Amino acid sequence: MEHNLKREIEPLSHVPRDASAPREGDIGAGTPRDSPSPKPMEEAHSGASARQYAGLCTLREEEFVDSNLPLPAKHEEEAHGYFHWEIDNWMQLPERAVSQTFSVGGHEWDILLFPRGNNASESVSLYIEHRPKEKAVKDEGGDNAATADDEDWYSCAMFCLAMSNADDPEIFKVNTAQHRFTTEESDWGFTRFSEIRHLISQPDEDTPPLIDGGRVRISAYVRVIKDKLGVLWHSFHKYNSRKVTGYVGLRNQGATCYMNSLLQSLYFTNEFRNAVYQIPTEADDPEKSVALALQRVFHSLRVSNEAVDTTELTKSFGWDSLESFMQHDVQEFNRVLQDNLETKMKGTVVEGAMANLFEGKMKSYIRCVNVDYESSRVENYYDISLNVKGCATLRDSFANYCEVETLNGENKYQAEGFGLQDAKKGVIFESFPPVLQLQLKRFEYDFRRDAMVKINDRHEFPPSIDLGEFLSDDADRSMSWRYVLHGVLVHSGDLHGGHYFGLLRPTVEEQWYRFDDDRVMKVAAEDVFEEYYGGSFPQQQQQLSGSEMRSRPNSKRFTNAYMLVYIREALRDRVLNPGDTPVPDHLLQRIQREKDEEARRQLERQHIANTLSVKVADDENFTRHQGFDLCYFDQRQAQDNTLFCERLPKSMTLGEFKKYYAEKTGKKESDFRLWSMVARVNKTVRCDVPLLGESMAQTLSYVKDLRASKWPDLRLYCEMRTEDSPEDFDAKMPIELSMIHIRFYDPSRQQLTGMGRMYVHANQL
Structure with a gap:
């Protein structure tokens, strides 16, 4: 069976x-x-x-x-x-x-x-x-x-x-x-x-x-x-973007959301990057100069093995907090950045570089139908905002942008010298820039809801597009106006939250990469398009039994493109492979100084972590002290700066320290012994017990934690041998014997004077 x-x-x-x-x-x-x-x-x-x-x-x-x-x-x-x-x-x-x-x-x-x-x-x-x-x-x-x-x-x-x-x-x-x-x-x-x-x-x-x-x-x-892209079923634990892809990402500061993907797009526009490097920034304030901060980010993206920090760049914008970034969109941020750089480039060898890369011209016109009259205005633009709603493809969006409106009936145009006339109103492009930045209107105001909403409609964009049909008749057509897709900036989520990342093709090669904040990975070319068109998921059918079929209900995709970057095909080599401009020397020197300073701070931190501050008071410190206590161990209060104070290895034994202290102060080891100090309830410091015998083998760190862990330092008292000292000076002190310090107050001089110390037996008190 x-x-x-x-x-x-x-x-x-x-x-x-x-x-x-x-x-x-x-x-x-x-x-x-x-x-x-x-x-x-x-x-x-x-x-x-x-x-x-x-x-x-x-x-x-x-x-x-x-x-x-x-x-x-x-x-x-x-x-x-x-x-x-x-x-x-x-x-x-x-x-x-x-x-x-x-x-x-x-x-x-x-x-x-x-x-x-x-x-x-x-x-x-x-x-x-x-x-x-x-x-x-x-x-x-x-x-x-x-x-x-x-x-x-x-x-x-x-x-x-x-x-x-x-x-x-x-x-x-x-x-x-x-x-x-x-x-x-x-x-x-x-x-x-x-x-x-x-x-x-x-x-x-x-x-x-x-x-x-x-x-x-x-x-x-x-x-x-076959793992064609190197990330199939990857957990991304210990993933190294530089090692796998040759590129690194940018750290996510939280609210800077859209900035990272735009910066990566600009970085891989090599002609733009080279122009940024040539901006004079030697005398700029690092916290206020956008150009200097951007130079630094670009250099780090080229040489760093880890994700690059953008904190200095965000500070340079002058927006008081990260929340300020949330009050702007990528288009506003891009325009502020470009305006700032364009201003900084004036009067330099790269003046006009921004316009040469990103500036195009469009003509708004009103042309009368029945008389020879036209009113027009030519404007420069750095990006184009295109409708998504009602437009199935990118070409549809351009056609919608250039759509001609007829002015007739009650809406006739008042033509100077001709009166009211039927007319055509529209926009036509005079030129497109080498790098074309297209903003897709994924967010709009919904009058019914009285709120901004995200448009997740399907909107297809091609790997290349010929824009010649949207140019005026007198536009220069000596070179093709075909544009090739260079980058797709993506938003996943809704109006109130989500995630931003970029899909970029850094070179003229066909390989695409996903720049997702600090992570960079290869992606298949086919996944760049269908995956981020928006709209509903492809209808999937599931067989239940026999020929019975059930379709999965359509569901909207909330991950879609909101900005596209195209490069004119005839100028791709110029834009993407212009040759590397050397990084400014002053920037390299500044970075090296900061690295040296960070290395110094790191050594200092290691030194502090491995060492302990040891402070030793002696009879002379007590005698000269004019305050209420034995002496001031806090250097900020001390009038007497002869207090022994050094940072020493935590692993040093007390015996080794005693020898070191004797050498530093010129004392003989046999002529003194060290006491631990204790903090009393009234916040004064007193000698506790002499540290003898087995204590000599204990480390300074152990002695501090054992005797006075509340203090950040180890506090000791050096008692010199005198004629009044106990005969068994190096032996454990009897519990009934106490050492007291005597101070004399002179009311006429308003002065305290340390007179010395003495031993008192318990039955004498």
Whole structure:
């Protein structure tokens, strides 16, 4: 009787590799690592009996893979294959069993089995593990070879793990998954593959259990998928944009939202970047100069290995807070930036650079129909705002922008010298700039709602567009007016919140990149367009049973383009490859000084972290002190600057310090002893106990934490040996003996004078 166990997809899990766990080499045998793999499917099977292998032949592996691991349309396969692991002694398996290594697509794998569960005792845990091939590394002599794993290895694979009856493969349990196998996640699978009781019990009296008499077959079916962009199923943990793409991103300050993607777009407009570098900024204030801050950001984008900070740039705009950025949109920000730079460029070698790149001309006109009269005005523009609503494509938006309005009837035009006349009113372009910035009107005021709303309508933009049809008849047509898409700035979300990122093609090559704040990744060209047109998701149909079909309800896409950047095809080489202008020397020097200063501060921070301030008062400090206490340990209050005060290693022992202190002050070690200090309730400081014997082996940090942890420094008192000192000066002081300091107050002079110290026995008090 044919019977399939119920298929249940369980949550995916990762189990760290345990190199010390036993590998069950006798349980199954795999294809030798260097042996050729059979086609069309790579196969590895066990060295089982002829009866068992005959059973394997009924599995129809190709059909099984196509059914359980269908290849998604967007993915391309490197190879697929399977491996069968025959187990004859289930009850004798260790806690963790590992199959023989097998190969699929040049990648090596094995199966990890926890027959009694991996932190899930009621279930069998089953995983597949990728084992990167070891590479030979020769030593300096070249005679010996060592092995080392590449830290950056990875493999993307779809896989299914199956358990089946050793004699009847139609009795099986299967789970599927996909994963990016890396050094940190080299295995993946199912902690709760199946409950053990379901595997060892009969579904009915005519069907044997899946594990029958200790025998079971475990199979792995693997599709290795090509990672064409380097980010397939990536977790982005420890992702290095510079290493993967050659580019770095910009840090997100929170409210600066749209700024990062626009800055990246401008940075990769190389002619613009070179012009910015040539702006004289030697005498500029770093906190107030937009040009200097932008030079710094551009230089950092070129040389930094980490995401670049833009705080200095945002401050230079003079907008008081990050909230100020939220009160503007990308178009306003862009115009403020360009106006600022254009002003700064006046009178320099790059005067007019902004206009040469971004400025076009348009003519607004009213032309009479029946008389020879036209009123027109030519204006310069730096960007164009195009309607999205009611326009299916970018060409439709341009046609809408240039749409001619007829003035007739009560709306006739008063033509000077001709009176009221029927007329045509419209806009025509005189020229387009080399870099064309198009603002798509994704936000508008809704009168019914009395609020601003986002328009998520579908709006298609092409990889290239010929704008010649929107030019006036007398426009210069000596070169083609075809424009090629360079950048797409995207907003995801609604009016009240969301996320901004940019899709850019930095060079004339076809490769696109997604600049998402601090992360940069490759994207497929086809994903730049359909994905960000807006509108509804493509209608998807799902088959329920037989021919019955159900369509998924249409849902709006809230991630769509709001700004497009096109470059005139005939001028692309000039705009994108003008040759690098050297970074200004003063900027490099400023950056180097800041690096040196930061290195100095870092060393200082390390020094402070590893050292401790030690302050020592002695009899002379007490005698000269005119205050109420023994002396002032706070240097801001001290009148006497002879107090010993130095930062010393926390690891220095008290014995080492005593020797150091003696050398610094010219005292003999045998002539003094050190006391710890204690803070009293009345906020005065007094000697506590002499530090002798075993204290000499304690570190300064330990003594401070033990005796006076509330102070930021270690405070000690140096008692010099005198005739009145105890005979056992270097021995522990008797508890009944106290040292007191005596101070004399002279009322006539209003002065306190330290007279000295003395020892007093408890019965004398």
